[in-house]
Amino acid sequence: xxxxxxxxxxxxxxxxxxxLIAVAQKIRYFAGTDSGNHLDVRYFGDAGGYEDLIKENGIxxxxxxxxxxxxxxxxxxxxxxxxxxxxxxxxxxKIFFFMPSVxxxxxxxxSLPILFVCxxxxxxxxxxxxxxxxxxxNLISGKMxxxxxxxxxxxxxxxxxxxxxxxxxxIRSELIMGKGDSSAVITEIEQKEAKKQFDxxxxxxxxxxxxxxQGAVVINDFVLKNIEFLAVKFQILHQIGTDNFSEYKKDYxxxxxxxxxxxxxxxxxYSYFEDNLKSAYVAAxxxxxxxxxxxxxxxxxxxxxxxxxPLPDAANDHQALNALEFKEAGASIDIEQENFLSxxxxxxxxxxxxxxxxLKKMSKSAxxxxxPFSSETIxxxxxxxxGLNIYPDNAPIKEMxxx
Numbered sequence: 001x002x003x004x005x006x007x008x009x010x011x012x013x014x015x016x017x018x019x020l021i022a023v024a025q026k027i028r029y030f031a032g033t034d035s036g037n038h039l040d041v042r043y044f045g046d047a048g049g050y051e052d053l054i055k056e057n058g059i060x061x062x063x064x065x066x067x068x069x070x071x072x073x074x075x076x077x078x079x080x081x082x083x084x085x086x087x088x089x090x091x092x093x094k095i096f097f098f099m100p101s102v103x104x105x106x107x108x109x110x111s112l113p114i115l116f117v118c119x120x121x122x123x124x125x126x127x128x129x130x131x132x133x134x135x136x137x138n139l140i141s142g143k144m145x146x147x148x149x150x151x152x153x154x155x156x157x158x159x160x161x162x163x164x165x166x167x168x169x170x171i172r173s174e175l176i177m178g179k180g181d182s183s184a185v186i187t188e189i190e191q192k193e194a195k196k197q198f199d200x201x202x203x204x205x206x207x208x209x210x211x212x213x214q215g216a217v218v219i220n221d222f223v224l225k226n227i228e229f230l231a232v233k234f235q236i237l238h239q240i241g242t243d244n245f246s247e248y249k250k251d252y253x254x255x256x257x258x259x260x261x262x263x264x265x266x267x268x269x270y271s272y273f274e275d276n277l278k279s280a281y282v283a284a285x286x287x288x289x290x291x292x293x294x295x296x297x298x299x300x301x302x303x304x305x306x307x308x309x310p311l312p313d314a315a316n317d318h319q320a321l322n323a324l325e326f327k328e329a330g331a332s333i334d335i336e337q338e339n340f341l342s343x344x345x346x347x348x349x350x351x352x353x354x355x356x357x358x359l360k361k362m363s364k365s366a367x368x369x370x371x372p373f374s375s376e377t378i379x380x381x382x383x384x385x386x387g388l389n390i391y392p393d394n395a396p397i398k399e400m401x402x403x
Contacts (some may be wrong), residue, residue: 002036002037002038002386002387002388003038003040003386004031004037004038004039004040004101004383004386004388005040005041005042005098005099005100005101005386006024006027006039006040006041006042006100006101006102006103006104006382006383006386007041007042007043007044007095007098007100007102007103007104007114007118007123008020008023008024008041008042008043008044008059008103008104008105008106009043009044009045009103009104009105009106009110009111009114009115010043010045010105010106010107010108010111011045011046011048011066011106011107011108011109011110011111011137012045012046012047012048012049012050012066012108012109012110013048013108014050014294015106015108015130015292015293015294016106016107016108017047017048017050017053017054018170018171018172018294019106019128019130019169019170019171019294019375020043020104020106021053021054021057021059021172022170022171022172022173022374022375023104023170023375023378023379023382024041024057024058024059024379025057025173025375026375026376026378026379026380027039027041027379027382027383028041028058029379030376030379030380030383030388030390031383031388037388040060040098041058041059041060042059042060042061042062042098042100043059043060043061043062044062044064044091044094044095044114045063045064045066045110045111045114046063046064046065046066046109046110047061047063048066062094064087064090064091064094064110064113064114065083065086065087065090065110066083066087066109066110067080067081067083067084067087067109067110067113084112084113085113087110087113087114088113088116088117091113091114091116091117091118092117092120095114095117095118095121095123096121099121099123100118100123101123101124101385101386102123102124102125102126102382102385102386103115103118103123103124103125103126104126104127104128104378104382105125105126105127105128105137105138105141106127106128106130107127107128107129107134107135107137107138107141108135108137109137111137111141112137112140112141115141115144119144124146124385125141125144125145125146126145126146126147126148126149126378126381126382127141127142127145127147127148127149128148128149128150128151128167128170128378129142129148129149129150129151129155129158129159130151130169130293130294131151131152131155131293131316131318131319131321131322132152132154132155132318132321132322132324132325133154133155133158133315133316133317133318133321134155134158134159134316134318135315135316135318136315139158142158142159142162145162145163146163147162147163147164147165147381148162148163148164148165149164149165149166149167149374149377149378149381150164150165150166150167151166151167151168151169151293151297151371151374152166152293152321152322152325153166153325154321154324154325165377166371167371167373167374167377167378168297168300168370168371168372168374169293169294169296169297169374170374170375170378171294171297171298171301171374171375173375174275174277174278175277175278175281175298175301176301177278177282182372182373183300183301183302183303183367183370183372184282184301184302184303185303185367186282186302186303190282191282191283191285194279194280194282194283195235195283197276197279197283198235198237198268198276198279198280198283199265200235200266200283201235204234204235204266205233205234205235205285205286205353206234206235206236206237206283206284206285206286207230207234207235207236207237207284207285207286207287207288207349207353208236208237208280208281208283208284208286208287208288208289208304209223209236209237209238209239209287209288209289210239210273210287210288210289210290210295211239211240211241211289211290216241216290216309216311217244218309218337218340219288219290219309220238220240220241220244220248222340222342222345223236223238224248224251224252224255225342226342226346227252227255227259227263227267228259228263229346230267230346230349231262231263231264231266231267232263232266233349233350233353234266234286234349234353235266235267236266236267236268236269237268237269237270237273237280237283237284238267238268238269238270239269239270239271239272239273240269240270240271240272241271241272242271242272245271248269249269252269281298281299281302281304282302284302284304285304285305285353285359286304286305286306286307286349286352286353286359287299287304287305287306287307288306288307288309288349289306289307289308289309290308290309290310290311290319291308291309291310291311291319291320291322291323291326291334292311292319292322293322296308296322296323296326297370297371297374299331299332299366300326300331300366300367300369300370301370302366303363303364303366303367303370304363304366305331305332305352305358305359305362305363305366306326306331306332306333306362306366307332307333307334307335307345307348307349307352308323308326308327308332308333308334308335309334309335309336309337309340310322310323310334310336310337311337312336312337312338320334320336326366326369329365329366329368329369330361330362330365331362331365331366331369332362332366333348333352335348
C-alpha cells in the first residue's frame with residue numbers, strides 16, 4: 001500500500017482556495033485508480049471562510065494563524081511579525097507529525113511560515129503563481145521550490161533559472177463541461193437552454209457582470225446608475241459580492257420601485273454565484289468583470305468575449321498585467337478604472353454587442369488562450385513525489401484523459 005501524503009497551502013481567498021481544490025480533486029482521481037493507495041490530503045492555514053468547502057472536498061483542514069507580508073509601512077506589520085513566528089511554531093508540530101511527501105502552495109497570506117518549516121524538514125515545495133506579477137510570498141518561496149507552475153507567460157521573468165512550466169490556472173471541476181478539460185464549445189441550443197434557466201428570453205443577449213467573490217463597488221455603482229439603459233439592451237446576470245450585497249440590495253429595492261416590470265425582469269442579481277455559475281457563463285454573450293486570474297481563465301474556458309476592469313490597487317498591478325496579456329491575445333477589451341466612465345462604457349457595450357464578427361473572433365481567441373489540463377498536470381507532478389507515476393509509458397496527459 002502506497003501512503004500518499006500531500007499538503008496544500010494558500011491564502012484564504014477564492015483565488016487561492018478554488019485552484020487548490022481543483023488540483024486536490026485530480027489528485028484524488030489519479031490516486032484512486034489504484035485501490036492500494038492510502039491518500040491523505042491536508043490543508044494547513046487560514047481558510048478565510050472556505051473551511052467547509054475544503055472539508056466537503058475530502059481535504060483535512062488544520063488551522064495555522066495567518067500573517068501578511070507588506071512592502072509598505074503599516075502598524076499591522078508589528079502584529080503580523082509576532083503572528084509569523086506563532087505560525088512557524090504551529091507548523092513545526094503539524095508538519096513533523098504529518099510529514100507530507102510534497103507541499104503545494106498557491107502563495108498568499110500565511111503561506112510562507114509553513115513553507116519555511118517544510119524546507120527545514122526537506123519536504124519538496126511546488127508552487128503555482130496565478131498572476132502575471134507574483135506576490136511577495138511566491139517570489140520568496142519560488143527560490144525554495146522544486147518547480148514553479150505559472151498561469152501567464154508574463155510571469156516567467158520573475159523566476160529565472162527555475163524549473164518552470166506555464167499551465168494556465170486550474171478551474172473548478174463543477175464548471176467543466178463534457179469529457180476532459182479542453183475548452184468548452186457551447187452550442188446555440190445549450191446557450192438558449194441556459195438563458196431559459198434564468199427565465200430569460202433565449203433570443204436576447206445576456207451580459208454577465210462579475211466583480212470577484214468580494215464584489216466590485218465601482219462596477220455595482222455603474223449598474224445602479226445605468227440599470228434602465230442596460231436592461232433595455234441586455235438581460236443581466238450580476239454577481240454583487242458578499243461584502244456589498246446587503247447595501248446594494250437596499251439601494252436597488254428603493255430604485256426598483258420606479259422601474260417598469262420589463263426592466264426588472266431583465267435584471268437578476270446575486271450575492272455570489274455558486275451552483276449556477278456554469279449556467280451563467282453558458283448563457284452569457286458578453287462578460288464585464290475584474291481581471292483576477294481565476295475569472296480570466298474561466299472566461300477563456302467558456303470562450304466568452306469580455307470587457308475587463310483591472311483592480312487599480314492590486315498588488316504589483318497584477319490585474320492590469322493579467323488583462324494586458326488577455327487583451328493582446330485578442331480575447332478582451334480592458335478599461336482602466338479611472339477611465340471607467342458611464343457614457344464611455346455604455347457606448348463600448350452597445351457597440352460590441354452589435355459587432356457579431358468581432359464577438360466571434362474574441363470568443364475564438366479566448367478559447368485558444370485557455371490552457372487545458374492545468375489541474376491534471378500539477379496533480380500528476382505532485383503524485384510523482386509519492387512514487388505514483390500516472391503516465392503509463394510517458395503517454396501525454398491529454399491522450400490518457402480522453403481515452
